Amino acid sequence: MTKRLLKNKAGVTILEGLIALGLLALVAGGTFGVLLSVSRQASQPDIREEMLLAVERASEQLQVYTKVLSDNNVPDDFKNGLCGGESLSTVLSTANNHDIGCMLPAICDRNKSEFSYKVTEATFSPTGFPTTSSDYRANSNPLTTTRISFTIKCNGFTL
Secondary structure (H helix, E strand, O other): OHHHHHHHOOOOOHHHHHHHHHHHHHHHHHHHHHHHHHHHHHHHHHHHHHHHHHHHHHHHHHHHHHHHHHOOOOOHHHOOOOOOOOOHHHOOOOOOOEEOHHHOOOOOOOOOOEEEEEEEEEEEOOOOOOOOOOOOOOOOOOEEEEEEEEEEEEOOEEO
16 A cells, blocks of 8 residues: 555656746846845935035044144144145145045945045125125125035945
């Protein structure tokens, strides 16, 4: 009786097993692709947020330099620029772009990312703006100010 049960039981052939494994691989590959795509889209806000924080940190540091340049007491931490490669006199120079790649967020790939700032002089005339309540044109000399613009590229995203 036991021999008859074993003879009637059919097994899985190699071909059926290979087809089943192929279908399983196809379904698993599609699922993995969808999960990877969703993961990339979910990380975009994180990269953007990290880039904004890096710009804020660099901006705050440059604000310290504007204060320090007017004083003679320069702390040691600020003598070599933002990334240690510039002298104090060139940190706010308008000559060229200043590379501050050392301040890139850790989430950025160093080979595909860059971070820099450019200093420009902006002049505007305060004519028509009140300086006192009774005199609207007391100061018509143009004012000069410094404008700093940042460029940051991180893993293909630009801010």
